[in-house]
Amino acid sequence: MSLTAIRVFVADAHPIVLEGIRSVLRQHAGIEVIGESSDGLETIDKIVQLEPEVVLLDLKLPRADGLHVLRTLQTRAPKCKVILFAGSEHKEEFVEAMKLGCSGILLKDAPTSLVEKSIQKVHAGEIWLDSNTTAAVIRQFASPSDFPATHSNGKPMRERAQLSQREREIIVLIAQGYKNKEIAEKMFITEQTVKNHLHNVFDKLGVSDRLELALYAIHNSLHVKA
Incomplete structure (x- = not known):
């Protein structure tokens, strides 16, 4: 082993x-x-x-x-x-x-x-x-009472940030449970490009993982605004 x-x-x-x-x-x-x-x-x-x-x-x-x-x-x-x-x-x-x-x-x-x-x-x-x-x-x-005010590192969630159209499209797919490879195929971009966009989104919104991003999206209605 x-x-x-x-x-x-x-x-x-x-x-x-x-x-x-x-x-x-x-x-x-x-x-x-x-x-x-x-x-x-x-x-x-x-x-x-x-x-x-x-x-x-x-x-x-x-x-x-x-x-x-x-x-x-x-x-x-x-x-x-x-x-x-x-x-x-x-x-x-x-x-x-x-x-x-x-x-x-x-x-x-x-x-x-x-x-x-x-x-x-x-x-x-x-x-x-x-x-x-x-x-x-x-x-x-995803109800307001259940949505965390802080992410897993203990830092506060940020207020709405300026997101690009492509970032919003990716957020919608994340909230639907798609993996990076599936998102890349749906959007006709590379998996690395998806990862780059997610890195930017995590930084803008102050979230630390995909679940927090999905919850943030639902809480702020970002999942329906692509």
């Missing part, structure tokens, strides 16, 4: 799911599964003990569900990044998970290739949401 492999802990209520995830991740030299559990309370204890970098966390664990685990990890293991592993029928709980510091949400019916990809992205400091999950989170998390 590579010395730079991402240390991952997997928690799921079903042993057969744990076995499947372990089998998928075993194929990737850059990821090491250092522990697993099918119980919520045991998951907390093992995470504190093993100090994984990324946790793939089932929402419906026995004795302590995923939200309880997330809430506890905020104080007992604040450095680990958590990807919630849940069925699409639990979308109403995704918002609470994000408020509790969840770094990503992976649907249980997602392609197996996304397991590794989501871990890599979250480890790199990004938020992982697919287009369907992003839309669900935004719809429930």
